[in-house]
Amino acid sequence: MNRRKIGVYVCHCGGNISDYVDVEKVVDAVKDEEDVVVARTAMFTCSDATQQEIYDDIRELGLDGLVVASCSPKLHTFTFRGVAKRAGLNPFQYTQVNVREQCSWAHTDDRQGATEKALRLVRAGIARTRLLRPLEPTVVETVPKTLVIGAGIAGLRAAIGLADIGLSVVVVEREAEVGGWVKDFGPMYPRDKEGRELVRQLEAKVRQRENIALFTSAEVVRKAGSFGDYVVDIKTHGKSSMTMQIHVGSITVATGFDSYQPEEGEYGYGIDGVVTLPEYKKMLDAAEGSLEYHGRPVKDVAYIYCVGSRQGDDGPHQYCSRFCCSAAVHSALELYTRDPSARQFHLYRDMRTYGRYELMYRESREKGSTYLKFAEDEPPAVRKGADGRLVVTIRDQLTGQKEVEIPADLVVLVTGMVPRENDALVGALKLPVGRDGFFNEIHPKLRPVETVVDGVTICGACQFPKNASESVASGLAAVTQSAAMLKQGRAELDPQVASVDPQLCTDCGVCYATCPYDAISPQEGHEGRRVAVIDPATCKGCGGCAPVCPERAINLEGYTQAQIKAMIEGLAREVV
Amino acid sequence: MAVARPTFIDEVRQSEQFNAAACMNCGVCTAICPMGLEHLPREIFRYVVLGMEEEVLKEQETVFSCLLCKLCEENCPAGVHITENVRSLRHYFDRKAFRI
Numbered sequence: 001m002n003r004r005k006i007g008v009y010v011c012h013c014g015g016n017i018s019d020y021v022d023v024e025k026v027v028d029a030v031k032d033e034e035d036v037v038v039a040r041t042a043m044f045t046c047s048d049a050t051q052q053e054i055y056d057d058i059r060e061l062g063l064d065g066l067v068v069a070s071c072s073p074k075l076h077t078f079t080f081r082g083v084a085k086r087a088g089l090n091p092f093q094y095t096q097v098n099v100r101e102q103c104s105w106a107h108t109d110d111r112q113g114a115t116e117k118a119l120r121l122v123r124a125g126i127a128r129t130r131l132l133r134p135l136e137p138t139v140v141e142t143v144p145k146t147l148v149i150g151a152g153i154a155g156l157r158a159a160i161g162l163a164d165i166g167l168s169v170v171v172v173e174r175e176a177e178v179g180g181w182v183k184d185f186g187p188m189y190p191r192d193k194e195g196r197e198l199v200r201q202l203e204a205k206v207r208q209r210e211n212i213a214l215f216t217s218a219e220v221v222r223k224a225g226s227f228g229d230y231v232v233d234i235k236t237h238g239k240s241s242m243t244m245q246i247h248v249g250s251i252t253v254a255t256g257f258d259s260y261q262p263e264e265g266e267y268g269y270g271i272d273g274v275v276t277l278p279e280y281k282k283m284l285d286a287a288e289g290s291l292e293y294h295g296r297p298v299k300d301v302a303y304i305y306c307v308g309s310r311q312g313d314d315g316p317h318q319y320c321s322r323f324c325c326s327a328a329v330h331s332a333l334e335l336y337t338r339d340p341s342a343r344q345f346h347l348y349r350d351m352r353t354y355g356r357y358e359l360m361y362r363e364s365r366e367k368g369s370t371y372l373k374f375a376e377d378e379p380p381a382v383r384k385g386a387d388g389r390l391v392v393t394i395r396d397q398l399t400g401q402k403e404v405e406i407p408a409d410l411v412v413l414v415t416g417m418v419p420r421e422n423d424a425l426v427g428a429l430k431l432p433v434g435r436d437g438f439f440n441e442i443h444p445k446l447r448p449v450e451t452v453v454d455g456v457t458i459c460g461a462c463q464f465p466k467n468a469s470e471s472v473a474s475g476l477a478a479v480t481q482s483a484a485m486l487k488q489g490r491a492e493l494d495p496q497v498a499s500v501d502p503q504l505c506t507d508c509g510v511c512y513a514t515c516p517y518d519a520i521s522p523q524e525g526h527e528g529r530r531v532a533v534i535d536p537a538t539c540k541g542c543g544g545c546a547p548v549c550p551e552r553a554i555n556l557e558g559y560t561q562a563q564i565k566a567m568i569e570g571l572a573r574e575v576v
Numbered sequence: 577m578a579v580a581r582p583t584f585i586d587e588v589r590q591s592e593q594f595n596a597a598a599c600m601n602c603g604v605c606t607a608i609c610p611m612g613l614e615h616l617p618r619e620i621f622r623y624v625v626l627g628m629e630e631e632v633l634k635e636q637e638t639v640f641s642c643l644l645c646k647l648c649e650e651n652c653p654a655g656v657h658i659t660e661n662v663r664s665l666r667h668y669f670d671r672k673a674f675r676i
């Protein structure tokens with residue numbers, strides 16, 4: 001075999017890596033390995049200066065393989081593929097080795113062990129790189145049309161943006177009406193715009209646009225095809241029930257959230273006069289003049305915050321729902337406009353009226369709202385008093401830990417957001433669901449609306465708790481992302497996918513069911529035999545199928561059987 | 577257990593200037609007070625807004641020790657009219673405790 005020319009770059013990451021991994025030692029140990037023609041350390045490998053250095057090495061030394069040992073491949077794979085490409089090296093002849101998350105961050109107590117592990121990983125990386133061959137991305141034609149699922153405020157705004165950028169749009173909404181939660185709201189924070197009115201305006205804009213087709217009382221039942229040309233079955237309910245099939249290039253999911261439903265007895269829920277935030281909002285929006293509840297005037301209102309949110313290490317909802325502090329404070333202000341003499345008590349854990357919403361918090365205090373702070377392990381209790389009114393007890397951390405009883409006509413449980421049950425859709429689209437139950441993006445900062453399924457983006461509160469303006473902002477991000485994918489008319493897919501060697505395949509069938517993306521199917525006609533065939537546009541390169549094949553007929557490009565074997569040898573070699 | 581009496585604040589309030597509820601409990605005033613008055617003004621204000629009258633009545637000494645120097649008020653990030661509020665409290669004591 002011809003000798004390879006491999007360059008190895010080991011990163012300090014400032015001190016993130018080099019504080020716990022002796023990077024010089026790693027470079028020393030590999031610089032004389034077979035096929036390695038240059039090995040260096042760098043303070044920040046991703047910096048412009050080091051990128052230039054790698055570029056120069058590729059050109060001057062004629063490198064045909066590149067190994068970067070720095071952070072997670074999630075972060076900089078595209079950075080270094082870019083460097084390779086600019087310098088004329090095929091971007092798939094590069095290997096990322098993760099010596100930060102897997103070595104320095106994981107073994108802060110063991111410098112020697114971390115260094116040895118880093119060396120082994122780098123050797124495995126070199127072994128893999130030795131067997132890499134140049135690859136060209138799979139090019140697919142894209143249909144200039146996007147499917148938006150869910151017509152809440154995020155989905156509606158995304159549909160308008162997509163249409164205005166020149167794409168055709170199909171919107172599918174499960175309910176008979178569009179608008180999601182916002183369609184029923186009166187004034188909303190921060191600018192007191194009416195939710196009803198907002199939705200009316202958005203719906204009018206959607207209906208004006210000829211390149212948007214809106215289906216209500218409809219659902220997505222099946223998705224086939226692959227990025228660029230997804231084939232989707234839509235079913236409409238009701239009188240004119242029918243199923244239709246459409247072709248779209250990409251899909252944007254905007255299916256929203258559910259409100260937390262307290263258990264019977266949770267903070268007195270179930271007692272007459274204890275209501276959730278959405279129930280309270282509805283009462284307020286409907287009230288003219290001062291508030292009444294079941295015919296009785298409401299003078300004293302107690303709010304209990306973080307109900308169904310921030311549930312500690314064991315609860316299913318450990319996150320902060322973000323919108324509820326601001327929505328509750330805004331509701332308090334709404335009550336003051338109806339009845340300036342209302343007395344309002346806010347029992348909270350932490351006030352998170354972030355950014356400019358702080359101004360509402362201040363205004364509410366200036367109008368007389370009183371805030372009491374309770375500890376996580378000593379929540380307030382609600383009961384019915386002797387006079388029939390409600391009584392809330394709290395140990396107030398702001399009043400010398402004194403226990404205080406608050407009389408109330410109404411107790412509002414400030415309920416948070418929970419993920420909406422959507423199993424059928426998750427199954428049809430293979431949507432990635434996070435540990436919190438919301439849909440997951442690839443990276444919260446670097447790729448905030450894309451999912452691991454090519455061409456499928458997420459936006460709005462189905463991703464994590466967001467208020468209306470944040471939902472709309474992410475909807476617009478999904479527009480930009482979809483346009484970037486579809487406006488060129490063609491897309492490049494990662495060629496590191498699996499393929500079946502038809503000579504070896506016996507059509508035993510064990511691989512078909514292993515693929516989570518349904519990429520493998522039997523096909524007739526290989527020398528008169530039926531064999532398994534993998535669609536390169538659908539395959540995600542997860543590798544799940546390769547090890548189950550008893551004939552070793554499946555190879556994953558970039559991680560072939562030979563490469564895996566070579567990597568194991570690299571990992572297992574004596575360190576010395 | 578203290579029982580909150582939301583109407584009590586109306587008995588103390590002397591003018592529209594009275595804004596004890598605007599306090600956000602940052603503690604700047606307590607830290608800065610040249611008299612080292614421990615419960616003034618933050619905690620007494622809370623007794624007022626929560627309607628804990630007995631607790632307020634225990635603080636007569638403190639309320640009259642305040643110099644009305646306004647050092648706290650100048651530094652309060654929430655715009656609480658601290659000295660005005662203390663005056664309201666003194667009037668309340670005049671009426672309630674001294675009956676003048």
Ligand SMILES: Cc1cc2nc3c(=O)[nH]c(=O)nc-3n(C[C@H](O)[C@H](O)[C@H](O)COP(=O)(O)OP(=O)(O)OC[C@H]3O[C@@H](n4cnc5c(N)ncnc54)[C@H](O)[C@@H]3O)c2cc1C
Nearest residue numbers: 150152153154174180181188189255256257460461467468
């Ligand atoms: C009581 C309350 C008060 C609030 N007040 C404010 C406020 O004052 N200001 C503010 O900024 N925010 C406020 N919010 C938050 C605001 O409601 C959300 O930010 C917003 O609704 C998120 O929009 P969305 O489009 O992501 O989701 P949603 O509003 O939930 O819309 C999702 C849509 O998708 C549809 N859908 C779901 N699953 C499917 C499926 N499988 N197929 C087809 N369609 C589907 C749903 O029917 C729905 O129409 C409040 C929320 C609550 C609960």
Ligand code: SF4
Nearest residue numbers: 306309320321324325
């Ligand atoms: S926004 Fe406020 S009420 Fe909602 S979960 Fe966060 S801290 Fe609790």
Ligand code: SF4
Nearest residue numbers: 515539540542543545
């Ligand atoms: S590598 Fe993964 S995605 Fe590709 S065919 Fe095999 S199982 Fe399916």
Ligand code: SF4
Nearest residue numbers: 599600602603605652
């Ligand atoms: S400085 Fe102002 S806001 Fe801070 S505790 Fe004192 S009165 Fe309250």
